[in-house]
Amino acid sequence: MVKLVVDSIEIEVAPGTSVLQACELAGKEIPRFCYHDKLSVAGNCRMCLVELEKSPKPIASCAFPVGEGMIVRTDTPMVRQARRGVMEFLLINHPLDCPICDQGGECDLQDQSFAYGMDHSRYSENKRAVTDKYLGPLVKTIMTRCIQCTRCIRFATEIAGVSELGATGRGESMEIGTYVERALTSELSGNLIDICPVGALTSAPYAFVARSWELAKTDSIDVLEALGTPIRIDTRGPEVLRILPRADDDLNEEWMADKGRFSFDGLKRRRLDRPWVRRDGKLVAATWQDAFGAIAARLRGVDGARIGAVAGDLCDAESMVALKDLLAALGSQNLDCRQDGARLDASRRDFYVFNAGVAGIEEADALLIIGSNPRHESPVLNARIRKRYLAGRFPIGVVGPGAALTYPASFLGDAPSVLTSLHDGSHDFATMLQEAAKPMILLGQGAVARADGAAVLAAAWRLADAVGALKPDWHGFNMLHTAAARVGALDLGFVPGSDGLDLDRMMGGGVDVLWLLGADEFDTGRIGADTFVVYQGHHGDRGAARADVILPGAAYTEKDGTYVNTEGRVQRAWRATFAPGEAREDWRIVRAFSDVIGQTLPYDDIGAVRARLEHVNPVFARVGLKRFGAGDRGGPQGDPAALSADPFVAAIGDYYQTNPISRASLTMAECSRTYAAPRALAAE
Amino acid sequence: MADQEFPAEPARFVFDTQSEAEIAKVLARYPQGKQASAVLPLLWLVQRQMARQTGSAWLPRGAMDVVAHRLEMPPIRVYEVATFYLMFNTKPVGRYHLQLCTTTPCWLRGSDDLVAACKKVAGIRAFGETSADGLFTMTEVECLGACVNAPILQINDDYYEDMDGELTVALLERLQRGEAPPAPGSMIGRQTSAPVGGATTLLDAAPRTAQPVTE
Ligand code: SF4
Ligand code: FES
Ligand code: FES
DSSP states (O other): OEEEEETTEEEEEOTTOBHHHHHHHTTOOOOOSSOOTTSOOOOOSOTTEEEETTOSSOEEGGGOBOOTTOEEESSSHHHHHHHHHHHHHHHHSOOOOGGGOTTTTSOHHHHHHHHHOOSSOOOOSOOOOOOOOOOOSSEEEOGGGOOOOOHHHHIIIIISOOTTOEEESOGGGOEEEOSSOOOOOOTTTTHHHHHOSSSSEEESTTTTTOOGGGOEEEEEEOOSSTTOOEEEEEEETTEEEEEEEOOBTTTTBTOOOHHHHHGGGGGGSSBOOSOEEEETTEEEEOOHHHHHHHHHHHHTTOOGGGEEEEEOSSOOHHHHHHHHHHHHHTTOOOEEOOTTOOOOOTTSGGGTSBTTOTGGGGTOSEEEEESOOHHHHOHHHHHHHHHHHHTSOOOEEEESSOOOOSSOOEEEESSTHHHHHHHTTOSTHHHHHHHOSSEEEEEEHHHHSSTTHHHHHHHHHHHHHHTTOEETTEEOEEEEOSOTTHHHHHHTTOSOOTTOOOHHHHTTTTOSEEEEESOOSSOGGGSOTTOEEEEEESBOSHHHHHOSEEEEOOOGGGSOEEEEOTTOOEEEEOOOSOOSTTOOOHHHHHHHHHHHTTOOOSOSSHHHHHHHHHHHOGGGGSOBOOOOOOOOOOOOSSOTTOOOSOOOOOSOSOTTOSSHHHHHOHHHHHHHHHHHSOOOOTTO | OOSSOOOOOOSOOOOOHHHHHHHHHHHTTSOTTOGGGGHHHHHHHHHHHHHHHHSOOOOOHHHHHHHHHHTTOOHHHHHHHHHHOTTSOSSOOOSEEEEEEOSHHHHHTTHHHHHHHHHHHHTOOSTTOBOTTSOEEEEEEOOOSOGGGOSOEEETTEEEESOOHHHHHHHHHHHHTTOOOOOOEETTOOOTTSOTTSOOSSTTSOOSSSSOOOO
16 A cells, blocks of 8 residues: 555555545545546546646646655645646637537536636637537537547547547647548447537537536436446436436446437337227227226136236336236236247246346456347447456357457357357367356347247356356356346246246237237237237337237336346336326336226335335345355256257347337437448548 | 548559568567557558559558558557658659748748749649649648758658759759659758868868878
């Protein structure tokens, strides 16, 4: 430990800490533009100057390591004067267009110039102007505002793993951009908006929409993928205007994926805002009473075994437990949440969660990815893998579709048989796993959503066990989900009961009445022609198109809800806006319907539903994540020898179009177009 | 530096055998895995080859991509280097690249006359322009480090020193006639950077060698 004094406060810090970090530990705020604690140190803005005793000049604290006995002063006339000088230089070429700048109100440059700026400019020459750059449909650029801190370049290169941004030219003609006018090929590009300390990189969909102080802020969870990134929903009146990540070092650090950030315009389009009932083959608008009446009438006399329910990918745990209870009351055990047909084994929790946790990736020392493209299935988790890769000595093997990841990985083949050769040690990569102290197996839905999924699951578990990934202090078996609702659904048992039907067997007339709770991700054409379909959800998507009765529900921004992410972390989201029109919170809809058929569910408020959840599975009692090692090494059902020869295929086709909200979003549609057919170069 | 206007590119850039031989030599200088260090020499080789093949020493963007690929580095890192150094031309230049130093010493010694002469003979109006016949491109450069023989006109790789307006006109006209450029160096017969007209000091010092110095 190194001892130093900051403004007469004595502190002890680890060697290698920078003076800036030490000052922060001492409770001193140091202004900065280029320094960002998740990025490498550039030391080029000079805003973080502090005075160091015995040093003739002020030092850039972000790039200066601490030394024993240093005496640092962060607030002397010399420091203030130095920072004022830096600020004056930064503003020489800055347009000072705050009134028309979207960063206004949340701009580091604005805030700092409040503290260190001059009230007038001594620079009467012409300011430089820089042409704006094209970075894709999400990030808007006004490059004249850029102060060349290079945070964006470092983010793209280090975190996103796409070395496409750079600084070309030099001196006054230095410009930040891609040089070739091509959209950034990153699913994390929205984070550039957050890290740019000025208004050079701003959100394109949010351009000129609102000022930060006009917005109401609500904490929520991103449910468009299974990582459960904590988010903040910014609203004005009834409208969601933007979504930003909240920081959680254990989960997303500070990052967020583009789909979750930019899909919200889909919340205003194709919404189901009133009940509909199909009459003579056509959907007609109805009242809640009519809709409930139609369902109740159809249910009359139907045997419980002929009723089924499917839960979708965006559902909150409350609505799923209510629907499960309703079906139980009707005498049905035909439940399924695995729309993609994933052969998940719900009998034990560690068979279906990401046991090591996202933070655990950093502890791992070898990784095998099976049937997954983490870059598309969870860009933020993928960034963690890249972070671990950058730390060095991290062999990564991929069994499955060879996709462009953001780190080098050895492609071991796309056939399930590779798992067998890894297990018997005949494959070279097996030694990598065996020699690792904490090997990690990452199993994607592409590996289990197939006919031999149970065999793949068992084979992966057997491999994990064989290479020593299942230890009391390390659980190296990790399932990466694509659906936010999936783990919660498995936790509360939204799977067929002992003699219940699964999704496959409910198709083709397997049931007479099918209740779809936001289920849009399977081929609704497989539903039997005579099956009566109730669709409860928020978007007029595939499920609603097939429905006989539509019950308008609430999207994730419009209800309080509990979600369980792929790690098994229980998370809470709060309501940011009201659902449109007559749409209602989903668990209330189910509860109200239960009343109509005289099977009233025993809960009247969300607290009681949550108590019920807790009763069904105690994991719901505790928000957060507790990591466990592998207690029981016994594997999931399935015969590891029954692997087929079919190659693994990707679980996600188009990253930007994976659920009803993103499919309704114009921004996401634009992204799809851009990235499916890369924009032609301007010169070609 | 505008990203938008890329000049017409050659359809394809491939290193020729002469360049390949040089590249092999250059790459051997760096340890395995550090090949990206060779980016400057490789870009320089591209520019040489372009001059050989097309008469214009410049870096097409496609060629920078070829360098990036060869050195296994992201293209943007090559663009950054290429646009940083003035010795790399990211736009085509004429067969003779007139690089005029206008920094203070050259300016005091009459670089304005050189600029005027270049404009007149080449028929161009400003720095950065190329003459209609594609022979000359005029670029303004900072101190070339040869101030003692100011003013300096650099044509491609060679320095023409002690220039003035008339000498410049004569030189460019000669190039226009298709004659080979003269030998570089002082244009008024000065020996290296010795005083004009010969030695002015130490005239009476005895020669240190037994042999008398012969002119
Ligand atoms: S665009 Fe923003 S983040 Fe990038 S260098 Fe400029 S100011 Fe920094
Ligand atoms: S924050 Fe230290 S130099 Fe920019
Ligand atoms: S000023 Fe022209 S060479 Fe130095």
